[in-house]
Amino acid sequence: MGNRHEAGELLPEADLARADSLGREIFSDVANKWAFLIIEFLGQRTMRFGELRDEVGGISHKMLTQNLRMLERNGLVERTAYPTIPPRVEYTLTEAGEALRSVVDGMCGWTQRHFSHIESSRRRFDASQS
Template sequence: MGSEQATVDAVAYEIFHGVSGKWALPVMNLLGEGTLRFNELHAAAEGISHKMLTQTLRGLERDGVVRRLVHPTVPPRVDYSLTEAGQALRGTINGLCGWTRRYLEQIEAARTRFG
């Protein structure tokens, strides 16, 4: 049982590392509103490079957070959306944001005391 828990923890840390990157949360937030094509995502996520958006989407897809659907058209059309797991993760992240809003004064006071 301990070994299984260690494996789960290791995977969790990998996923947390991936979604804590600079662009993963904004991309997930945008996709939480609905399916978008690459260029729509690129335009909506201001400041992200083409290369970084590609890397971010690949990492989120690898972890089962984002679904990539290629339509057999010429030119190819690729749609991105959140999976069920991605929607659930977005809900968890929104919960963390709610926690921050709830405790913001205490957090700011602690940071002031800290220096």
Template sequence: MLLRHPHRTEDCRAISEILQRVGDKWTVLVVGKLGDGPLRFNELRAAVGGISQKMLTTTLRGLERDGFVTRTVFPTIPPRVDYELTELGHELLIPVSALGEWARKNTTRVKAAREKFDGMHA
């Protein structure tokens, strides 16, 4: 059950901005993979699968900017860069994991609803 709070425009804007970040499909997948521990860029890219280098870079920068991920550069040759969830990122992992689990459990139901809807509106 959702608690109702008085409508405040500034709250809606703030919530919308954060949900745009954390609701993005790549963010959900990246946060999920980093939940198992730090990963290097290419390890993360391989683990996520289907994400371009540019999109992963953009996603990681946004997550770092918003405080969900840290980027650590090690002075080796070539330089090694690890990405890891922050405390805030680990907190985000809880609802992200719950949403992912809900999606896995309800994929069949959603697919059936879409097919029913499409059949009625064909």
């Protein structure tokens, strides 16, 4: 599980099975609902903070800021600040972010395909716990 380099062996720092791996840390960073939604919407177009907050319903200012910084730190989002008054900042996906978007799109499609099954399973489970 993870990345392999030219010799075909697993890079320890990318091995998701290792608790101390950077790969697991990156996976943990990007595998959250807010990051997925941000990636999905930024994949449609470059956006300013307020536009993105409006698109990602239910996200707080603080949570959007934290997730954008995390995505920028991981090289998935590029932040461009323009020296205007008032200040203007735009966010866009990097090449790596675009590549991750295809995974997010797959997750969105999976959710839609299996929604009814998951919804009924949740109802059955919740009823059995009462």
